[in-house]
Amino acid sequence: MELFKKISELKANNDFEGLVELVPYAKTIGIETSLVGDNIVSTLPFLSSNIGNHAIPALHGGAVAGFMENAAIFHLMWTAKLQQMPKVIDFSIDYLRSGQATTSYSQCEIIRLGRRVALCNIKVWQADIDKPFALARAHFLLSSNEPFNKES
Numbered sequence: 001m002e003l004f005k006k007i008s009e010l011k012a013n014n015d016f017e018g019l020v021e022l023v024p025y026a027k028t029i030g031i032e033t034s035l036v037g038d039n040i041v042s043t044l045p046f047l048s049s050n051i052g053n054h055a056i057p058a059l060h061g062g063a064v065a066g067f068m069e070n071a072a073i074f075h076l077m078w079t080a081k082l083q084q085m086p087k088v089i090d091f092s093i094d095y096l097r098s099g100q101a102t103t104s105y106s107q108c109e110i111i112r113l114g115r116r117v118a119l120c121n122i123k124v125w126q127a128d129i130d131k132p133f134a135l136a137r138a139h140f141l142l143s144s145n146e147p148f149n150k151e152s
Contacts, residue, residue, distance in 0.1 A: 003083060019078070029047070042107075043105055045103050061095060064095070065134075068124055069091060069136075076118055080142065095134050102127075105124065117142060120138050
């Protein structure tokens with residue numbers, strides 16, 4: 001119940017920085033979040049610490065995956081009435097091309113939102129939203145009041 005109350009306060013104040021504060025890894029890689037229209041859009045400003053291949057230079061795949069996972073978590077926190085922090089059940093990512101050494105953006109679409117599990121599609125792009133450089137699909141556990149059973 002405490003997380004729900006905290007998120008409600010953040011939403012009432014449009015405090016997106018406070019949302020990021022709830023996820024320490026998001027702060028580490030520099031994620032920022034804002035509301036664009038009706039959508040939560042997360043931003044990964046260029047940081048040299050997020051580069052994986054300095055020869056190209058290209059973003060590290062782990063930083064991209066972490067960015068996308070956190071973008072979905074922020075979207076779920078803003079959209080759903082959560083009692084606890086969403087936990088990843090599975091995460092599948094398709095890297096379409098290298099992420100360049102520039103600002104990246106990510107947006108999440110909730111495909112299914114149940115009481116216990118959410119399914120999200122996430123895309124990340126740089127200059128053009130219609131040219132994503134990575135796409136992901138993730139399931140999140142929203143509530144663990146009862147044991148997770150694959151047959152449910």
